Amino acid sequence: xxxxxxVEVKNISFSYGKTEILNDLSLDIKEGExxxxxxxSGCGKTTLLNCIAGLLDLTxxxxxxxxxxxxxKEPKDRHIGMVFQSxxxxxxxxxxxxxxxxxxxxxTAKDLINEKIKKAANLLQIxxxxxxxxxxxxxxxRQRVAIGRALVRDAKVFLFDEPLSNLDAKLRAExxxxxxxxxxxxxxxxxxxxxxxxxxxxxxxxxxxMKDGLIQQLDTPKQIYNKPANLxxxxxxxxxxxxxxxxxxxxxSQKIIVGKKQIDISKYENINNLMNDQEVIFGIRPENINIExxxxxxxxxxxxxxxxxxxxxxxxxxxxxxxxxxLEGSSNFNLNDEIIISFDINKSxxxxxxxxxxx
Amino acid sequence: MSxxxxxxxxxxxxxxRIGLYCFIIMCALFFxxxxxVMIITSLKDxxxxxxxxxxxxxxxxxxYAWPKAWSQAxxxxxxxxxxxxxxxxxxxxxxxxxxxxALSALNGYALAFWRFxxxxxxxxxxxxxxxxxxxxxxxxxxxxxxxxxxYSSLPGIILVHTIFGMPILxxxxxxxxxxxxxxLFKAARIDGGNFIKIFFYVIIPMSTPITIVAVILQxxxxxxxxxxxxxxxxxxNQPMTVQLNNIVxxxxxxxxxxxxxxxxxxxxxxxxxxxxxxxxxxxRGIAAGAIKG
Numbered sequence: 001x002x003x004x005x006x007v008e009v010k011n012i013s014f015s016y017g018k019t020e021i022l023n024d025l026s027l028d029i030k031e032g033e034x035x036x037x038x039x040x041s042g043c044g045k046t047t048l049l050n051c052i053a054g055l056l057d058l059t060x061x062x063x064x065x066x067x068x069x070x071x072x073k074e075p076k077d078r079h080i081g082m083v084f085q086s087x088x089x090x091x092x093x094x095x096x097x098x099x100x101x102x103x104x105x106x107x108t109a110k111d112l113i114n115e116k117i118k119k120a121a122n123l124l125q126i127x128x129x130x131x132x133x134x135x136x137x138x139x140x141x142r143q144r145v146a147i148g149r150a151l152v153r154d155a156k157v158f159l160f161d162e163p164l165s166n167l168d169a170k171l172r173a174e175x176x177x178x179x180x181x182x183x184x185x186x187x188x189x190x191x192x193x194x195x196x197x198x199x200x201x202x203x204x205x206x207x208x209x210m211k212d213g214l215i216q217q218l219d220t221p222k223q224i225y226n227k228p229a230n231l232x233x234x235x236x237x238x239x240x241x242x243x244x245x246x247x248x249x250x251x252x253s254q255k256i257i258v259g260k261k262q263i264d265i266s267k268y269e270n271i272n273n274l275m276n277d278q279e280v281i282f283g284i285r286p287e288n289i290n291i292e293x294x295x296x297x298x299x300x301x302x303x304x305x306x307x308x309x310x311x312x313x314x315x316x317x318x319x320x321x322x323x324x325x326x327l328e329g330s331s332n333f334n335l336n337d338e339i340i341i342s343f344d345i346n347k348s349x350x351x352x353x354x355x356x357x358x359x
Numbered sequence: 360m361s362x363x364x365x366x367x368x369x370x371x372x373x374x375x376r377i378g379l380y381c382f383i384i385m386c387a388l389f390f391x392x393x394x395x396v397m398i399i400t401s402l403k404d405x406x407x408x409x410x411x412x413x414x415x416x417x418x419x420x421x422x423y424a425w426p427k428a429w430s431q432a433x434x435x436x437x438x439x440x441x442x443x444x445x446x447x448x449x450x451x452x453x454x455x456x457x458x459x460x461a462l463s464a465l466n467g468y469a470l471a472f473w474r475f476x477x478x479x480x481x482x483x484x485x486x487x488x489x490x491x492x493x494x495x496x497x498x499x500x501x502x503x504x505x506x507x508x509x510y511s512s513l514p515g516i517i518l519v520h521t522i523f524g525m526p527i528l529x530x531x532x533x534x535x536x537x538x539x540x541x542x543l544f545k546a547a548r549i550d551g552g553n554f555i556k557i558f559f560y561v562i563i564p565m566s567t568p569i570t571i572v573a574v575i576l577q578x579x580x581x582x583x584x585x586x587x588x589x590x591x592x593x594x595x596n597q598p599m600t601v602q603l604n605n606i607v608x609x610x611x612x613x614x615x616x617x618x619x620x621x622x623x624x625x626x627x628x629x630x631x632x633x634x635x636x637x638x639x640x641x642x643r644g645i646a647a648g649a650i651k652g
Contacts, residue, residue: 053545054548055548055549074548075545075548075549076549076550076551076552081549082546085542086542087542088543088545089546090543090546090547090560090561090564092561092565093564101550101560102549102551105550105551105552149546149550153550
């Protein structure tokens with residue numbers, strides 16, 4: 001990955017009628033980078049992708065692709081290829097014609113078209129399907145063809161609009177792997193919209209978590225998972241999601257107080273930024289809670305056990321707040337067992353309860 | 360004794376069922392009656408018709424009325440039968456259908472996919488145009504065509520049929536296109552299609568069912584039209600319906616009911632034929648529009 005920017009979104013706004021969907025949003029995507037736009041439905045991620053593709057006209061701002069101001073250019077002149085959730089294959093054309101449509105529109109020579117189709121078909125293993133119509137293909141095959149259509153155009157930037165959402169779980173994992181491999185082999189810039197955090201975590205070089213048309217956090221998957229910038233990101237990323245406890249900080253003892261329970265957080269990295277009696281939300285992921293006894297442990301009761309194969313999820317509660325703990329699959333617990341848990345404070349997150357920002 | 364429920368549900372002929380069948384059969388008979396009378400009357404000679412047994416089968420089959428209606432019956436001062444009208448109707452219907460369906464498809468495509476400024480206003484205008492009774496516009500249109508110098512000519516009547524067909528056809532096409540996935544259109548734009556290329560390469564190949572519906576609507580509508588043909592076609596291009604009227608409405612001589620009946624059947628053959636060969640498509644197209652439109 002180079003340091004050069006491939007796509008630059010500069011202060012763009014987009015309104016649909018009177019509804020403002022994007023407001024003054026900026027985002028730089030580096031050459032060869034796999035950028036995932038992640039967020040719940042209605043967060044503006046697909047709108048942003050359509051703006052980059054040129055399928056929606058901006059209300060304000062600029063879009064640059066490969067050092068070229070494409071703000072007012074037609075989609076076909078933006079060096080992009082796009083893959084849609086609904087596949088969007090032309091139903092009346094064979095797979096071959098689907099792949100070659102863009103090239104034929106550009107007036108590419110026949111030999112060159114055949115060569116490119118062959119290359120793309122080999123890469124995606126759809127050689128046998130070339131003479132078939134889209135209606136004779138399975139969902140996974142259709143999406144391969146749709147990816148192939150973007151491939152043959154020699155696009156500089158690939159845009160994916162929730163490409164795997166219509167597939168079943170097994171196929172989704174398979175194609176996710178293939179897309180990752182494709183990016184490894186081609187090293188094109190890719191922008192990928194999804195609401196699936198697993199896809200985001202596995203594919204992305206960087207994730208841009210969006211909500212209400214704003215980028216909440218833009219960082220590597222690791223950083224986003226381990227150091228979420230605010231309460232929304234913390235709750236959205238991770239399944240089962242992070243446990244939250246409302247608490248007050250006591251500066252003298254360096255503890256947070258949750259009802260009658262106290263937790264020592266002196267090991268928290270930014271503890272010096274906390275003020276006495278500050279209202280905070282303490283967040284800890286299920287896998288960062290351990291069953292062990294030490295000076296900082298809390299005893300509670302098992303309320304529910306969810307065995308998931310590889311690991312087992314144990315539910316309990318602290319002062320009425322449900323807490324999930326991820327343990328090894330082999331661990332054995334029964335309802336109402338007494339357990340003693342302790343928190344890995346290094347890996348916890350603490351948010352201000354008013355601003356909901358990470359401290 | 361009660362049977363043990365197992366396997367397919369046994370068929371029962373209930374009283375309700377019998378009543379339903381009776382009702383359906385009676386409805387069918389009621390609507391077939393005029394056709395029956397028309398056919399048997401056209402096969403009787405005048406003496407038998409005057410005997411006034413309207414429902415009786417002909418004692419002796421007489422085919423003389425059919426050729427007369429086709430090529431000898433008098434329509435006003437000329438006595439050439441319906442034949443010239445048949446060909447006039449074809450000359451009017453074929454170009455009118457082609458032009459109006461082609462333009463409406465293009466309009467519907469533009470309205471559905473290229474949301475230009477004022478598209479909704481234009482859409483409303485189409486709705487308005489589709490439901491306004493066209494008799495209101497006959498006189499103004501007549502003056503306009505007169506001004507353009509095409510009144511009372513073949514191009515004149517074709518233009519009128521095209522204009523009156525377009526609002527409803529545009530709506531039908533727009534609704535059909537609006538039901539297609541918008542991603543398809545987006546993909547075609549990224550692939551480099553422009554307004555016309557996307558229409559020809561992507562949209563038209565998908566339009567078969569709705570085009571068939573539009574053609575059926577237009578063929579039957581234009582073929583059955585009487586008023587516009589009478590007003591705009593001119594004496595030389597009178598369609599079959601107008602000539603049929605001239606045969607039936609005789610002011611002098613004897614009214615030949617057998618000729619009238621065969622002439623009427625001849626005139627309605629084209630729409631009947633269209634319905635018979637395309638009924639399946641017609642229902643499919645209407646249903647598709649109804650569910651997704």
